[in-house]
Amino acid sequence: xxxxxxxxxxxxxxxxxxxxxxxxxxxxxxxxxxxxxxxxxxxxxxxxxxxxxxxxxxxxxxxxxxxxxxxxxxxxxxxxxxxxxxxxxxxxxxxxxxxxxxxxxxxxxxxxxxxxxxxxxxxxxxxxxxxxxxxxxxxxxxxxxxxxxxxxxxxxxxxxxxxxxxxxxxxxxxxxxx
Amino acid sequence: xxxxxxxxxxxxxxxxxxxxxxxxxxxxxxxxxxxxxxxxxxxxxxxxxxxxxxxxxxxxxxxxxxxxxxxxxxxxxxxxxxxxxxxxxxxxxxxxxxxxxxxxxxxxxxxxxxxxxxxxxxxxxxxxxxxxxxxxxxxxxxxxxxxxxxxxxxxxxxxxxxxxxxxxxxxxxxxxxxxxxxxxxxxxxxxxxxxxxxxxxxxxxxxxxxxxxxxxxxxxxxxxxxxxxxxxxxxxxxxxxxxxxxxxxxxxxxxxxxxxxxxxxxxxxxxxxxxxxxxxxxxxxxxxxxxxxxxxxxxxxxxxxxxxxxxxxxxxxxxxxxxxxxxxxxxxxxxxxxxxxxxxxxxxxxxxxxxxxxxxxxxxxxxxxxxxxxxxxxxxxxxxxxxxxxxxxxxxxxxxxxxxxxxxxxxxxxxxxxxxxxxxxxxxxxxxxxxxxxxxxxxxxxxxxxxxxxxxxxxxxxxxxxxxxxxxxxxxxxxxxxxxxxxxxxxxxxxxxxxxxx
Numbered sequence: 001x002x003x004x005x006x007x008x009x010x011x012x013x014x015x016x017x018x019x020x021x022x023x024x025x026x027x028x029x030x031x032x033x034x035x036x037x038x039x040x041x042x043x044x045x046x047x048x049x050x051x052x053x054x055x056x057x058x059x060x061x062x063x064x065x066x067x068x069x070x071x072x073x074x075x076x077x078x079x080x081x082x083x084x085x086x087x088x089x090x091x092x093x094x095x096x097x098x099x100x101x102x103x104x105x106x107x108x109x110x111x112x113x114x115x116x117x118x119x120x121x122x123x124x125x126x127x128x129x130x131x132x133x134x135x136x137x138x139x140x141x142x143x144x145x146x147x148x149x150x151x152x153x154x155x156x157x158x159x160x161x162x163x164x165x166x167x168x169x170x171x172x173x174x175x176x177x178x
Numbered sequence: 179x180x181x182x183x184x185x186x187x188x189x190x191x192x193x194x195x196x197x198x199x200x201x202x203x204x205x206x207x208x209x210x211x212x213x214x215x216x217x218x219x220x221x222x223x224x225x226x227x228x229x230x231x232x233x234x235x236x237x238x239x240x241x242x243x244x245x246x247x248x249x250x251x252x253x254x255x256x257x258x259x260x261x262x263x264x265x266x267x268x269x270x271x272x273x274x275x276x277x278x279x280x281x282x283x284x285x286x287x288x289x290x291x292x293x294x295x296x297x298x299x300x301x302x303x304x305x306x307x308x309x310x311x312x313x314x315x316x317x318x319x320x321x322x323x324x325x326x327x328x329x330x331x332x333x334x335x336x337x338x339x340x341x342x343x344x345x346x347x348x349x350x351x352x353x354x355x356x357x358x359x360x361x362x363x364x365x366x367x368x369x370x371x372x373x374x375x376x377x378x379x380x381x382x383x384x385x386x387x388x389x390x391x392x393x394x395x396x397x398x399x400x401x402x403x404x405x406x407x408x409x410x411x412x413x414x415x416x417x418x419x420x421x422x423x424x425x426x427x428x429x430x431x432x433x434x435x436x437x438x439x440x441x442x443x444x445x446x447x448x449x450x451x452x453x454x455x456x457x458x459x460x461x462x463x464x465x466x467x468x469x470x471x472x473x474x475x476x477x478x479x480x481x482x483x484x485x486x487x488x489x490x491x492x493x494x495x496x497x498x499x500x501x502x503x504x505x506x507x508x509x510x511x512x513x514x515x516x517x518x519x520x521x522x523x524x525x526x527x528x529x530x531x532x533x534x535x536x537x538x539x540x541x542x543x544x545x546x547x548x549x550x551x552x553x554x555x556x557x558x559x560x561x562x563x564x565x566x567x568x569x570x571x572x573x574x575x576x577x578x579x580x581x582x583x584x585x586x587x588x589x590x591x592x593x594x595x596x597x598x599x600x601x602x603x604x605x606x607x608x609x610x611x612x613x614x615x616x617x618x619x620x621x622x623x624x625x626x627x628x629x630x631x632x633x634x635x636x637x638x639x640x641x642x643x644x645x646x647x648x649x650x651x652x653x654x655x656x657x658x659x660x661x662x663x664x665x666x667x668x669x670x671x672x673x674x675x676x677x678x679x680x
Contacts, residue, residue: 002452015509033453070453071463071629072524097518099465102627103567112470112516117505145519148502149480155507155516173452174632176565 002068002170003037006075006100008163010045010060013081014053015157016113018093020083022056023047024159028064028100029143031073039064047084054157062163071175075100076143079111079159091133094156095142101165102177109161114153187395187403192422194389200423201246201391205287205358205379207405207416208239242287244358246382249276249291252361254371256284269293287379290357299353300383300392354384360405362412377407380418393420455526457633462491462534462563464523466626468501471515474554474574474620476544477506479515481622484601485523486537492526503545527563529632534563539601540622542574553595555619556604561626569625575604575616585617 006028013022027042045060066075081094094113101107116134118124127133141148170177244250251259251273258264259273272293276282290296362375383392395403395418402415455461468481482500487493499521506513527534538561542554555574577596578585589595596614598604 001446015507015514017507069451071461071631072453074463074465074522074627074629076520097520099467099520099522099627101567102463102465102629103565107567110469112518114502114504114516114518143520145501145521146496146499148519149500151502152478152505153502154505155514157507158516172635174454174635176630176632178565 002173002175003168004064004066004068004075005166005168006039006062006064006066006163007166008062008161010058010062011160011162012055012057012059013050013157013159014055014110016050016054016056016081016093017156018083019050020085021047021049022081022083022093024058024060025080025082026060027078028075029078030066030068030075031070033070033073034066034068034075037065037067074102077109077111077161078139078143079113080139081113081156081159085131089131091131092135093133094159095136095139096159097142097145098161100163102167104165104167104178106162106164109163111159111161113156113159115156117152117154119152189392189394190396192391192393192420194391194422196423198246198384198391202421202423203244203246203358203380203382204419204421205242205244205416206239206419207242207287207360207379207414208402210404210413210415240286242285242358244289244356246384247291247354247356248289249273249282250288251277251282251284252286252288252359252363252376253284253365253369254361254363254374255288256282257369257371286361288359288361290359292354292356296357297355297378297381299355352385352387354386356382356384358382360412360414360416362405362407375407377405377412379403379405379416393418454633455631458529459633460527460529461631462523462525462527463629463631464521464525464536464561464563464626466521466523466538466561467624468517468519468521468540469623469625470517471504471542471622472512472620474513474515474542474544476546476552476554477513478503478545479506479542479554480504480545481517481519482541482543483521484539484541485521486539486601487525488534488536490528490531491534491536493523495521495523525563527630536561536563537605539604540572540574542620542622550593552593553597556598556601557622558601558604559624560605561628563628563630565628565630567625567627569623572622572624573618574620574622575618577614578617580613580615 010024010026013024016022024045025043026045029041030036039062041064043060043062045058048056048058050056064075076097076099079094079096080092081096082090083093084090092115094115096111096113098109098111101109116136118127118134123134136142138147141151167177242250255273256277259270259277262274265271265274357378358380360377360379362377363371364373366372381392381394383394384390385392397420398418402417405412405414405416468483471479471481480501480503483498485493485497487497501517501519504515504517506515508514523536525534525536538559540557540559542557543551544554545551553576555576557572557574559570559572577598579588579596
């Protein structure tokens with residue numbers, strides 16, 4: 001029985017355009033071979049306002065323990081960054097996805113984020129004055145990337161993630177990872 | 179009740195499944211191991227020469243078994259209740275009859291049954307339902323305890339002033355108790371009591387209404403409890419074990435546990451079946467990510483990728499694709515395009531291949547507002563299939579005419595870019611006709627993780643298995659390069675010969 005521990009925290013955002021408060025909904029998706037033993041695969045960070053360096057620090061802890069029957073479907077972290085304005089309205093400002101490293105040790109991962117761009121001029125004007133954004137109806141696009149070429153997107157910032165990866169018993173099943 | 183902090187004793191509550199008469203309480207009492215009970219000096223002096231010291235270290239455990247409400251007498255009680263003249267109450271007479279009829283003998287570990295009321299019963303705070311018509315709630319309100327408490331502290335004596343007879347009788351009937359004591363008294367030769375001391379070992383309280391048994395201290399068959407006298411700890415320790423008479427349920431329990439164990443084994447087996455590659459093949463998993471792009475001239479850029487895999491490596495995943503179109507983000511005067519595009523590759527590599535690798539070709543393409551596309555740069559990556567986590571910045575370049583003015587004017591007025599059809603030109607430009615030059619344009623950041631799985635753990639490296647394979651492949655590569663060079667030379671000489679003939 002091979003085990004994977006993911007310990008760390010969702011640290012901060014960098015260079016997001018938004019001036020409102022930002023929070024992040026995250027989920028760790030893994031293939032059918034993977035079973036989550038402890039920890040929560042989904043969660044939400046606190047909301048924070050960007051500082052002068054356009055940086056929002058969350059330091060949201062992650063602690064996941066997986067058991068797996070195969071390597072296929074290695075866990076991926078999927079992010080959805082939302083903003084919260086002063087009127088209490090919230091909308092999505094970025095999507096992001098990153099495969100978690102398969103090498104044990106401490107890693108700093110930078111997840112690049114993007115957002116479907118407004119295609120019409122009226123949408124752009126509405127978003128500029130009233131806020132809001134375009135959202136994906138099929139969230140699989142974020143992690144799979146097969147149908148993504150149809151999208152026109154707007155580059156958003158980077159979400160920084162610090163994790164420690166611990167692998168157990170993988171080498172017993174003939175897996176080389178380092 | 180027992181003090182956990184002082185004595186490491188805790189109470190426990192058991193719900194009874196069987197009749198209480200089937201209960202068997204076993205007390206095992208023995209000397210503490212760290213106390214060496216050597217003979218006294220006088221006794222040692224009186225020993226004859228050559229006589230062995232008697233083994234006075236008596237660590238033999240003594241077991242005492244009691245049934246529920248079984249009366250066992252101490253030496254003092256036995257002497258007292260043996261004489262009818264000492265018996266005054268009905269209970270005394272009953273005990274006298276028990277001694278007379280059953281021919282009981284006194285023991286060091288003895289019991290007090292419920293009727294003797296040796297120790298107070300547990301107090302359970304049963305909250306009564308409030309209501310104007312409820313007589314109990316009225317009595318509760320009449321209590322002056324709370325008001326008097328503020329003046330002169332807690333007044334327990336006044337608490338029961340207004341209790342009805344019904345309430346008192348209910349409380350008394352609530353619990354049935356039994357206590358087991360150790361007799362530490364001293365007696366003279368005629369069995370008269372010199373000094374009386376009784377040490378509580380175990381208390382049992384049974385609640386008939388809820389059918390549970392409170393055991394204080396709890397059953398303890400590993401670490402023994404110390405026998406505690408009123409002012410000191412004795413050099414004795416004891417163990418408590420209770421048989422609840424569940425022998426009739428034993429078979430069911432064993433069957434249930436066997437089923438559980440079977441299920442656990444099945445689940446464990448299902449988990450342990452780790453997916454493995456077949457013999458002679460190594461599975462290689464590559465989790466590739468096109469992260470960001472930088473420094474390109476135009477905006478709205480997407481990246482097209484083409485993965486080239488050697489013939490001796492099989493792959494079922496899609497080998498071509500492209501990212502979304504991304505509009506740039508300005509970060510400290512640097513334009514950045516974010517993608518986060520994941521490509522998962524599952525490759526089957528034969529075990530005989532030395533240094534297996536794949537090649538990935540990238541083409542950064544920009545798109546203007548009318549949908550016209552222009553290649554901004556080409557790049558490639560030779561990805562060695564070695565386990566690890568890697569990050570790389572791939573610099574991109576595009577072909578341009580040798581004359582810079584021609585190139586710029588064509589790019590400005592006509593647009594477009596010289597396209598490369600054979601991607602190997604990017605990899606080895608020196609092998610092809612060089613009527614153009616390469617101009618650096620931007621960079622693509624990529625990250626990837628590689629994992630390799632063999633059928634057997636710790637498979638030997640390919641070099642030791644097939645040392646000749648690498649040599650043959652090297653020769654093939656040299657031949658290929660020679661053929662290409664020859665074809666280029668032929669093409670060049672053909673153009674010269676054509677011009678000469680003209």
